[in-house]
Amino acid sequence: MIKHIVMWNILGESSAEKKANIDKVKSAFESLKGKIPGMVHLEVGVDHSGIDYACDVVLYTEFEAQADLDAYAVHPEHLKVRDALNGLRVARHQVDYVVSIN
Numbered sequence: 147m148i149k150h151i152v153m154w155n156i157l158g159e160s161s162a163e164k165k166a167n168i169d170k171v172k173s174a175f176e177s178l179k180g181k182i183p184g185m186v187h188l189e190v191g192v193d194h195s196g197i198d199y200a201c202d203v204v205l206y207t208e209f210e211a212q213a214d215l216d217a218y219a220v221h222p223e224h225l226k227v228r229d230a231l232n233g234l235r236v237a238r239h240q241v242d243y244v245v246s247i248n
Contacts, residue, residue: 147186147245148209150218153201155237164202167234168192171203174227181223184214201239215242 156171158164172190179188187208193200209215218224 147247148212148215149241149243149245150205150207150209150215151241152205153239154203154235156202157234157236168202171231171234174231175205178223178227182214182218182221184210185218186210201237212244 154171156164156167158167172192175188175190178185182188185207187206189206191204191206193202193204207218209218
């Protein structure tokens with residue numbers, strides 16, 4: 147199993163605009179549930195800590211195998227989401243790691 151975690155900071159001139167953009171990111175990624183072969187879990191979280199070094203949004207996904215994560219990267223539904231959110235995300239951090247299932 148591959149776990150794929152991505153965190154972003156989101157643009158917004160005001161707190162209301164930032165919240166609206168965060169909601170767009172959350173909704174867009176949640177729309178991928180059930181559409182990506184090999185993706186066995188998808189969760190989107192929004193930071194509520196308010197700590198200045200925290201990211202605004204986290205995407206947590208699990209894939210059956212590396213090939214499924216690779217296919218996700220170029221899947222048309224994922225590309226639609228990525229393109230729709232272009233310009234809303236100002237910083238991006240990613241970790242992918244393998245989990246052994248015993």
